[in-house]
Amino acid sequence: METLIQIEQIFPSLTWRIRHEAMYPDMPFDSVKLKDDFEGTHFGLYADHKLTGVVSLFSQGDVYQFRKLAVLPNEQKAGYGTKLMEYILDFCKIQKAAVIWCNARVNAKEFYFKFDFIETEDTFFKDGYDFVVMEKELKY
Template sequence: MYPDMPLDSVKLKDDFDGVHFGLYANHKLTGVVSLFSQGDVYQFRKLAVLPEAQKLGYGTKLMEYILDYCKIQNATELWCNARVNAKEFYFKFGFSETEDTFYKDGFDFVVMELAF
């Protein structure tokens, strides 16, 4: 996610409350995403694919998986803090851009949401 930062920089205090998914390619952990819920509203965080494996469809596979997972859980909404330069990726899955934006760790973010 942030290859120039220490591993502790991506740890969150509520990590143990989430469901964490990993995608393996050729027996190597290649992509990850974490999913958190508050009732029937879900948030995903830390969607990441190894740099050398990007643009191969692994991010799409992770998104499709968590979308299916949320539907099975009867989620009413899924949202994320998306990097502004990646928001087109989320549009492909039906996410809408909100007016909520912020700057963190050198990146501009926008909150994106999807209603089920």
């Protein structure tokens, strides 16, 4: 039977458990909370009614940044990250965003290439990971 997938806007605190399990399981739980979480728009992917993936979106004018795209470890490689990306790209187009960008883990940049993101020259190291800023211009 096919998995029922639903994506909807969620309260910021619902993102924290999945961020922690998927991204930083060895760090303190509070490390996954963003100081501006309550200023963002957060989306949850439900697989058969179970919260399985999350992403958070922040805007400054027509420039949008997504942060903490995370899928539960035992549910990765099932296409849920792709579904979340497609959803926020559509959301940004509806909002008339000009650019969407993220701080991508270097080991995950191939994922973002699938959505036509480009690498910038901005790189940094944080929490044990190498990151690169990736961005995409949205055209209508």
